[in-house]
Amino acid sequence: MNGTIVLRAHTELLEKxxxxxxxxxxxxxxxxPPCALVLDPETRTDEKQNLTFGPYRVVFADENGQYTDVRxxxxxxxxxxxxxREIDELTKFSKREKAETAHDVSKDLRxxxxxxxxxxxxxxxxxxxALIVGFNLPFDISRLAADARxxxxxxxxxxxxxxxxxxxxxxxxxxKDGKIAFFRLSGxxxxxxxxxxxxxxxxxxxxVRTLAWALRNVTYSLNGLCKxxxxxxxxxxKPTGKVTRAEITYARQDIRATLGCLNALRAEFDRYPIxxxxxxxxxxxxxxxxxxxxMGLVPPLQKFRLSPxxxxxxxxAFYGGRAECRIRHTGLPVVHTDFKSEYPTVIILMGLWxxxxxxxxxxxxxxxxxxxxxxxxxxxxxFDPKFWREITCFALVQPDGDVLPIRTEYNSDxxxxxxxxxxxxxxxxxWYALPDLIASKIxxxxxxKIISALHVAPEREQAGLQSTSLGGTQFDPRTGDFYKLVxxxxxxxxxxxxxxxxxxxxxxxxxxxxxxxxxxxxxxTTPKRVAAGTKLKVFxxxxxxxxxxxxxxxxxxWYCPVLASLITxxxxxxxxxxxxxxxxxxxxxxxxxxxxxxxVATAEGGPVSCTAADGExxxxxxxxxxxPEIAARFNSLNLYDHDAVPHILKIEDVNCRVQLHTxxxxxxxxxxxxxxxxxxxxxxxx
Numbered sequence: 008m009n010g011t012i013v014l015r016a017h018t019e020l021l022e023k024x025x026x027x028x029x030x031x032x033x034x035x036x037x038x039x040p041p042c043a044l045v046l047d048p049e050t051r052t053d054e055k056q057n058l059t060f061g062p063y064r065v066v067f068a069d070e071n072g073q074y075t076d077v078r079x080x081x082x083x084x085x086x087x088x089x090x091x092r093e094i095d096e097l098t099k100f101s102k103r104e105k106a107e108t109a110h111d112v113s114k115d116l117r118x119x120x121x122x123x124x125x126x127x128x129x130x131x132x133x134x135x136x137a138l139i140v141g142f143n144l145p146f147d148i149s150r151l152a153a154d155a156r157x158x159x160x161x162x163x164x165x166x167x168x169x170x171x172x173x174x175x176x177x178x179x180x181x182x183k184d185g186k187i188a189f190f191r192l193s194g195x196x197x198x199x200x201x202x203x204x205x206x207x208x209x210x211x212x213x214x215v216r217t218l219a220w221a222l223r224n225v226t227y228s229l230n231g232l233c234k235x236x237x238x239x240x241x242x243x244x245k246p247t248g249k250v251t252r253a254e255i256t257y258a259r260q261d262i263r264a265t266l267g268c269l270n271a272l273r274a275e276f277d278r279y280p281i282x283x284x285x286x287x288x289x290x291x292x293x294x295x296x297x298x299x300x301x302m303g304l305v306p307p308l309q310k311f312r313l314s315p316x317x318x319x320x321x322x323x324a325f326y327g328g329r330a331e332c333r334i335r336h337t338g339l340p341v342v343h344t345d346f347k348s349e350y351p352t353v354i355i356l357m358g359l360w361x362x363x364x365x366x367x368x369x370x371x372x373x374x375x376x377x378x379x380x381x382x383x384x385x386x387x388x389x390f391d392p393k394f395w396r397e398i399t400c401f402a403l404v405q406p407d408g409d410v411l412p413i414r415t416e417y418n419s420d421x422x423x424x425x426x427x428x429x430x431x432x433x434x435x436x437x438w439y440a441l442p443d444l445i446a447s448k449i450x451x452x453x454x455x456k457i458i459s460a461l462h463v464a465p466e467r468e469q470a471g472l473q474s475t476s477l478g479g480t481q482f483d484p485r486t487g488d489f490y491k492l493v494x495x496x497x498x499x500x501x502x503x504x505x506x507x508x509x510x511x512x513x514x515x516x517x518x519x520x521x522x523x524x525x526x527x528x529x530x531x532t533t534p535k536r537v538a539a540g541t542k543l544k545v546f547x548x549x550x551x552x553x554x555x556x557x558x559x560x561x562x563x564x565w566y567c568p569v570l571a572s573l574i575t576x577x578x579x580x581x582x583x584x585x586x587x588x589x590x591x592x593x594x595x596x597x598x599x600x601x602x603x604x605x606x607v608a609t610a611e612g613g614p615v616s617c618t619a620a621d622g623e624x625x626x627x628x629x630x631x632x633x634x635p636e637i638a639a640r641f642n643s644l645n646l647y648d649h650d651a652v653p654h655i656l657k658i659e660d661v662n663c664r665v666q667l668h669t670x671x672x673x674x675x676x677x678x679x680x681x682x683x684x685x686x687x688x689x690x691x692x693x
C-alpha cells in the first residue's frame with residue numbers, strides 16, 4: 008500500500024503577540040464561595056426548546072462545607088412562552104407548597120419572570136462571587152439568554168445577551184470539547200454610587216457534569232450521577248414540555264438532585280490537598296496538574312529550555328497507543344490480558360519521575376552507544392528493569408522492513424489519518440523513540456538502521472520541592488515516585504475497610520484516572536485562532552520551515568513531547584514483549600489495544616478452526632495454564648509493592664468468544680463479545 012506518511016511537529020510563533028494589559032490584582036477568592044445559586048431551566052420539547060420555567064435555590068455553606076443552608080427557593084418563568092393557564096398552574100403550585108428553606112427565613116416559594124430573576128437574583132449573586140451551578144450549564148445559560156451572538160474575541164465562541172439593556176453583563180461561553188466549556192461574565196458596568204464605569208468580574212460558573220468528569224472520568228446523566236453517588240435521583244416521569252403539576256414536581260426534584268450531587272462531589276473534591284478551584288477542574292488532568300503544583304514542580308516549558316529542534320524531534324516520535332485487529336470475521340476462544348496501569352508502569356520502569364523533578368534535561372549525542380544497545384537487545388532484555396532505565400533515547404532511522412508505528416491513510420478511499428504498527432518504507436529518515444526500535448528488533452530479529460541518536464538524562468534536582476499527601480499517605484517528591492504511590496494507594500484502598508464501598512469505588516476510580524491522565528498533559532495542545540497570515544516556524548525531526556496560519560497549537564503548561572513520546576513508546580514495547588512471549592509458545596492473538604491483548608487459548612490448547620484473511624484454516628491455541636505462565640514472566644518488571652500490586656499483567660476474569668468486524672484503530676475496539684461463563688481460565692489457574 009502506498010500512502011503519505013504524516014508526522015507530528017512542534018511549532019513556534021515568529022511574531023510575538025502584543026503584551027497583555029496588566030490586570031488589576033484582586034484579593035484571592037475562596038476555593039468554594041460561601042454562596043451558590045443552583046438552577047435548572049425547563050424547556051419545550053420541540054426543536055426550539057424555548058424556556059418555560061425553572062426552579063432555583065440560593066444556598067450557603069454550613070460549618071461542614073456543604074451547601075445545605077437554603078436561603079431562598081423559587082421558580083423563574085418566561086411570560087412570553089407560557090399560556091395564562093400554565094402561569095396559573097405555576098402560581099397555584101407556589102402558593103400550595105412550602106419552600107425547603109432554613110427555619111429562620113421565609114417558606115414562600117418565589118415566582119419571578121425571567122427578567123426579574125436575572126436582575127434580582129442571578130446577576131447580583133454572579134457579580135459578587137457566588138457560584139452559579141447547573142447540570143449541563145452551557146444549555147442552561149443558553150435557555151436563560153435573550154439572544155446569542157458570535158463572540159468578538161478571536162478564541163471565544165458565543166456571547167449570550169441575557170438582558171437587552173445597557174451595562175448588563177453578557178456571558179461568554181467557549182467550548183473546549185464535548186464535555187468542557189469555559190464561562191465568564193463580560194462587559195462594563197456602572198457604579199451605583201459614583202456613576203463611573205467599572206469592569207465586570209469574570210464570575211464563577213460550575214457545571215456539575217464537568218466536575219463529575221474531572222473526578223471520575225465518566226460522562227454522566229443527572230440520574231446516572233445520582234445513582235453513582237447513591238443519592239436520591241430524578242423522578243420517574245417523561246418530560247412533556249408543558250407546565251403541569253407533575254412537570255413542576257419533576258423539575259423541583261431535579262434541583263434537589265443537582266444540589267445533592269454538588270454536595271457529594273464537593274466532599275470528594277475536598278479530600279485532595281490541592282490548590283485548585285472546583286470551577287477550574289475540567290478533567291482528571293486538571294487535578295494531576297494541581298498535585299504537581301502543590302509539590303512545587305516547575306513545568307517543563309519553564310525550566311528545561313529545550314531547543315525547538317529537540318522538541319520537533321520528540322514530537323515527530325510521538326504516536327498513541329497500539330491498537331490492532333489481527334483476525335477478523337471469525338469467532339475464536341480467547342483469554343484477555345491487561346497490563347496494570349500501563350503508562351504509569353512505563354513511567355516507573357523508565358525512571359521518568361526523575362525527569363519531572365530535575366532542574367534540567369541533558370541531551371547528548373549517543374549514536375554508537377544506541378546502535379550497540381539496539382544490536383544486543385533481545386526479548387529477554389525487555390524483562391530486565393535495569394534495561395528500561397537505559398532506553399530514554401531517540402534515534403533517526405531509515406525504515407526498511409522494520410515493524411514501526413506510522414501515521415497515514417489506511418482507507419483506500421482516503422480520509423482521516425490513523426496510526427498503525429506496520430512495515431513502512433521511506434526515502435527520508437524518521438525519528439523514533441528507542442523503545443519502538445527495540446520492539447521492532449525483538450519482533451523481527453533485525454535492528455533498524457540508525458543514522459544518529461540522542462540520549463536524554465535528568466540533571467540535578469530542582470529547588471522548591473515539597474511534600475504532599477495522597478489517600479492519607481505522606482509523599483516526598485524528592486525520594487519517591489508519585490505514579491508508584493498513586494497506583495499502590497489505589498490497590499490498597501480496595502481493601503481498606505475504613506472507607507465505605509461507595510467511597511472506595513469513587514476514590515479508587517479517581518486515582519486510576521489521575522495516574523493515566525498524568526501522561527496526556529505532556530502532549531497537551533489546544534487549537535487557537537490567530538490573525539490570518541500569522542507567521543510560525545514548524546519543527547519536525549530534521550525538517551524545519553516557516554509558514555503562515557490562522558490556527559496555531561496553544562501548548563499546555565506541562566507540554567513536553569520528550570516525556571510523552573518516551574511514555575507511549577514504552578507502552579508499545581510492553582505490548583510487543585507480550586506478543587513475543589505468546590509467539591515463543593507457538594500462540595497468536597486476535598487483537599491488541601494499547602494495554603491489553605486477547606490471546607487465542609482453550610482449556611487444552613492445540614489447533615482451532617480459523618478462516619483467516621491469509622487463507623489458513625487453523626491456528627494454534629495456547630492452553631489456559633500457559634497464559635498465567637506468560638503473565639508470571641512480567642513479574643520481574645513489577646516495581647510496585649507486591650502486597651499492593653501482586654502482578655502487572657492481569658488475566659481478566661472473563662473468557663469470551665470474539666467476533667471482530669472492522670479494523671481497530673486509535674483504541675476503537677471493533678468487537679462483539681459473546682461471553683461463555685463456563686470457560687473461565689482464571690478459575691483454572693487460581
